Amino acid sequence: MATTGQDKTDQAGHAAPLERAERDLVALGILVAAIFLFVGTGSTVMTGIVRSWIYGVGSPDVLLTNALILNIALLIFGWRRYAELQTEITERRKAEENATRLARTDALTGCLNRRSLDEAIAGLIDEAAECNEGVAVMMIDLDKFKRSNDLLGHKVGDAVLVETARRIEALMPPRAIVARLGGDEFICAAIFATGSESAIERLAVRINNGLAEPIVSGGLRAEVTASIGIAQGAGGAVHSSAQVAQDLLHRADLAMYQAKRRGRNRFAWFEQSMEKELRFRGELEQGIREGLKRGEFVPYYEKQIDLESGEITGFEMLARWISPRHGMVGPEVFIPVAEEIGLIAELSETLITMALEDAKAWDASLTLSVNISPLQLRDPWFAQRLLKLLVAANFPPTRLEIEITETCLHENIAVVRSLITSLKNQGIRISLDDFGTGYSSLAQLRTLPFDRIKIDRSFVSSLARSADSASIVEAISSLGRGMALPITAEGVESAEVLSALRRFGQFKGQGYLYGQPASAEAVRRELAAQGLLTSVTDSDPAPETPNARSA
Template identity: 65%
Template structure:
């Protein structure tokens, strides 16, 4: 979708700029034609004036002579004057025709200028102002409001999950959502307000308000959120989007000239909108001063993540998975860690959401999986490797092929790999997940449903999707013995696993008391800090060597080479 004034494309560059800008010879030709046109217009005007003067001077005499010749049948006494009269009439007709042509040309030029002005200052899809004209419009509104003692609030709005809906249902459906959104916002904003589409699914609004009634803005934004969240029907489909809105007002802004203040308001509203998204989306947030420093830290973190991926600073750590009945080690779950030169060792909760937002999660995850497969290749063949997959990766139609390529490169047996898919992924697109699961299972890879109990999966989905095991979310496990509801949920999931013949792994076992409570509900595999902190590749290798659980050691003890090739 091409959006005038958007951030994805700079208007007037490339080939279009060559067509839109005249060269020096072209401008000279145009100037020459304009000069000739002006000369012709002056000449025509002179001819018309002369014709009118001749007609006034000779018209009465010629007409009297002409009438007399008609009544008496004699020849005109002044034939030359008659000829002059006919010439005068012809010149007047010529002048009138030229006047009509000039009037039409001026009208066409005026219409073209108005069209060009509209295209330069409005969004062609929604009819809103565009990015270029939003700033000056806010400047004018601030100046007007100050004369009456009022304030101006600027609102930045971004539609949540619009890109995903646009990709799934097509640009035509996306355009319909944008049109309905713009219409709904217009209907709610007070008279005299401003609305602009800045690009893609981002809108900006501005309105004048009474500083003694700031709560009116909060009510306005709540109505706006409710209106945008209403479903949009497009070709029989019901499309739903929500909006994250950031607010900034002149009453809280530093004093300054309107141009600087307008830019400041738009910038601060944008920061507040980002915070609204970060807080959970489908909500609004007022600008606060600490958001500036948070944005700078966020920008620095994004840059460091990009550089860290290129330098290989992200490494896999491994958490033990234990059979709770026998106490035996069954495998490891790979956990991402960032060895940052500036911040030290960081957990995935800090960098994974940012990597997803800036589009680096696929590259980051593939690098970690590649390292983990090479590390796990030397483990005892009975040990498995579990890997978490981001919901963004599941939208990649080539993910299964990429994963199989990594397995071939590492010469790692597929049956030892366990891919963990979070329960919330099923709510996003069950069809895509089903295709991916089927493709991976056909290659011998095991599939687990992670964080079970926190999402939206149903019994029907568990029955139709070929999962190999269920993992109970650590929140419910770690609260066993403290929270009655957690015990009820764990017991229900245990019964479900038995009924569907699905093994269950419990995450978050951090104390002997939790382990004792968990054993009351059946047989599980488990993992948690009770069995040790996650370790890097060298630490895990040393631990496995002590337990005689490395590939070479297994071969030496049995005398039979361990299978490492992909079947």
């Protein structure tokens, strides 16, 4: 609003300041004229009055007396108006100073805001250049602040932000600035002597430790940590201070995301490789968006085998991205990115739709297993949308198995329980994937109605050469028998592993020993050769349709 007002004033040729100046001059002129009139008429009138009262000679001039009275009134009016103008000027100055402060600072924390940050850092760079020193910029982002804010309330969240700003400012050295970019992101910058990387790192450690201390507000206890990205630079003749400031902010931002990827609650220095990684990430995001439209994501299928009989019991759907630029891309590359940019639901449901069409041609005894992203488990309407896909494809729910990773159980156990119950009520089976890698308790296995446990491939693939893996697989198989839960072993990649696995009981197995994941058309040909197709024959294959999936 202040900016808009200023624009109007400028367009009017600074009319408001000129009008105020004219009023001030008029009031001052009246006051000065009244003083001169008072001096000129006052002496004559007062002399006549004194002579009349004391000596009884003559009488004061009536006209001059009236002029004197009017002059006194003008003096009172002029002085009062002058005093009002002085008060108005003082208040206006305070208002302008307050408006300037509000325009430059964050209303909640009192730190600099985004608008004034570039100029402030450029000023630090100029100051440092005069002393042949450099400037270090730190991008500070609070870890999982949104979750804390949602759980404890926005009032506590605001208190956390205020206290965070206070702690950062208390730790900063002289000649430093602190700014809040918005949300839970802060920037601090300070002047350091050349070669002071160790001092900068010690400051980052102090900030990490200081922000990790609990914050108590309104009887509630909030605990947050911070990821810090560091970039260092100095001004020079090649680039302006403003450009150097922009570069440092950009690099500190890249380094901060690297700190988050390394586990949060830590700091990371900017490295040139991060620029390449950022460009690749941007290309990946754009490629996923365009690939979804062009149908570049396709389902591949991995066999699930009954280890005792050697017969195929079903397939697990795996996502593949056939990119014109990058070739065949595995899910470990694009699934995390699709989750972060909010496309995982569309990606997953599109592929599930196409996989259901593929699986309809398989023998009725064969099942289809699909993985579900943790983000989809947070959606209370996921079960209803999945049922809609089944109805549209006319696919029996009893042939579908949903795989939920063990780590998903800790996102929100109440939501997961509700989702599992809803899916099972429709006849869909639920398996606990990657068992042994997370933190599932026996209580969760007992209370959540799983239909199957899948042992993580890291234990199975090393079964023949690792006593620890053998002990873990044996314990899981005993647990499955005790709870009447069938078990699937992933990662069966050699005859030695298969032989060792059979000693622990009856399993389903899947892995490269039985072949690589294959396309829908390749699976159809293999099933046709074994007489395991229903409505589609090998001589009349349906065209393969690209689709997408979460892995």
